[in-house]
Structures are given as structure tokens and as C-alpha cells.
Amino acid sequence: PGRSLLDIGRFCTGYGIGIFSYVVPVFISEIAPKNLRGGLATLNQLMIVIRIIYSVYLRNSVNMENLALTGLLPCLLLLVGLFFIPESPRWLAKIGRQKEFELALRKLRGKNANVSKEAAEIQASFDTLRDLPKVNMFELFDAKYIRPLIVGVGLMFSQQFGGIKRVGFYTSQTFVAAGFSSGKMGTILYAIIQVPVTVVGAVLMDKSGRRPLLMVSPKDCPIL
Numbered sequence: 001p002g003r004s005l006l007d008i009g010r011f012c013t014g015y016g017i018g019i020f021s022y023v024v025p026v027f028i029s030e031i032a033p034k035n036l037r038g039g040l041a042t043l044n045q046l047m048i049v050i051r052i053i054y055s056v057y058l059r060n061s062v063n064m065e066n067l068a069l070t071g072l073l074p075c076l077l078l079l080v081g082l083f084f085i086p087e088s089p090r091w092l093a094k095i096g097r098q099k100e101f102e103l104a105l106r107k108l109r110g111k112n113a114n115v116s117k118e119a120a121e122i123q124a125s126f127d128t129l130r131d132l133p134k135v136n137m138f139e140l141f142d143a144k145y146i147r148p149l150i151v152g153v154g155l156m157f158s159q160q161f162g163g164i165k166r167v168g169f170y171t172s173q174t175f176v177a178a179g180f181s182s183g184k185m186g187t188i189l190y191a192i193i194q195v196p197v198t199v200v201g202a203v204l205m206d207k208s209g210r211r212p213l214l215m216v217s218p219k220d221c222p223i224l
Contacts, residue, residue, distance in 0.1 A: 009068070030088040031108055034118075038205030046202060049194040052168075056187050093122050155214070162217075 025044050032040040058067055086104035093101045105115045105122075140149055167174075171190045172183025180186060204213060 027088055030090040031086075033109075035206060038210070039202045042198065042202035042205050046195070046198045049191060049198055052194070053188065053191040056184070056191055089119075090122055090126075093119075093126055 025041050028044060029037050029041045055067070058070065062070075086107045087100070089101050089105040089108065092098075092104055101122075102115070102119055105119055106113065109115050109118070135145070139145065168190065171187045175183040175186030201213060
């Protein structure tokens with residue numbers, strides 16, 4: 001029974017995290033103002049690194065059952081909060097629910113905000129997308145699409161295979177192998193360092209642009 005419950009719990013956790021890791025950044029980028037979109041979307045990563053510090057600190061202070069239970073509170077707060085936030089205006093515009101789209105946008109920007117210009121821009125962007133020719137999966141490999149395809153897939157490939165995940169997974173063992181008595185402090189320091197770096201990234205996201213930040217990250221990972 002213990003193994004079965006562990007498998008069920010792991011499945012539910014993976015299912016929830018898998019959905020959240022995709023939906024949350026998309027939702028934030030769709031509800032954020034254009035001038036703050038990059039920075040606000042980056043705050044999702046900031047919360048992740050703060051959670052890592054919190055988890056590493058508690059891991060050696062409480063048993064695994066209590067550590068798992070600590071995740072219930074933010075989940076409950078999120079569940080309650082979902083009843084008070086509007087649907088994504090961009091998604092509503094995409095499916096043609098015009099009245100709800102404008103109401104959601106006004107709720108996000110404030111009662112007295114003039115949302116007519118932003119609403120028109122969002123609607124125009126979807127009108128442009130509808131006018132574009134439909135492309136199936138095989139047509140993505142045509143010569144005219146191959147460059148953006150390589151860029152998009154290449155960025156995802158580089159993110160996963162750049163090595164930073166392995167550094168995180170084996171931080172504790174690395175510090176022990178280097179002669180430290182325990183890997184706990186090294187793991188905590190590794191997590192703490194990510195906080196100011198993520199904050200800097202959030203600040204620079206809408207100021208320096210995406211491309212310069214992308215050029216910095218691959219340069220530093222091989223050095224590490």
C-alpha cells in the first residue's frame with residue numbers, strides 16, 4: 001500500500017507541475033501589460049528558485065511526509081485565488097467571446113483605464129493570424145520555415161542540454177566530492193545565488209531585450 005500511494009502521489013505531483021510549468025508563464029504573459037510582459041513572466045522563475053531555497057532548508061529539518069504537506073498551503077491559496085482572477089483576455093479574443101474579452105481586460109487594467117487601444121491591438125493580432133495560411137507539420141520543414149524552426153527548437157534544446165539541470169541535481173554530491181563535510185550548505189548557496197541573478201534577468205528582460213540575455217546564458221554555462 002505504501003508503494004502504491006507513493007506512485008499515485010508522484011503521478012499527481014508530476015501531472016500538476018507539468019501543467020503549471022506550461023500554463024503559468026503563458027497566462028502571465030497574456031494578462032501582463034506590453035511594457036512589463038517580459039519582467040512579469042520572469043517572476044515565475046523567481047518564485048521557483050525561492051521555492052528551491054525553502055525546500056532545501058526544510059529538507060533536513062522535517063521528514064518527507066511533513067515536507068510534502070507544506071505544499072498544501074500555497075496550493076489552497078492558489079485554488080481560492082483562481083475564483084477571483086479573470087480569464088485570459090487574449091484567449092477570450094481568440095475564441096470570439098468579445099464581450100467577456102473586454103470585461104476581462106478592463107478588470108485587469110482597472111475600472112478607469114482606457115483599454116480601447118490595447119483591445120484593438122489584441123484583436124488586430126488575432127485577425128492577422130486568422131488570415132495567415134494554415135501550415136501542417138510536414139510543411140514546417142519547407143525551406144522558408146526551416147530557419148525559424150531551427151531557432152525555436154534550438155533554444156529549447158540548448159535550455160535542456162546546457163547542463164544547468166545536472167548542476168542542480170548533483171550539487172550536493174559535487175560539494176561532498178570536493179571535500180566538504182556536507183553538501184547541504186553548497187546546495188543552499190547554489191539556490192540563493194539564483195535569486196539575484198533571476199531578479200537581474202527580470203529587470204533587464206524589457207530593457208536590454210531577449211537576444212542579449214540569451215547570448216549571455218549559453219556563454220556562462222560551459223564556463224561553469
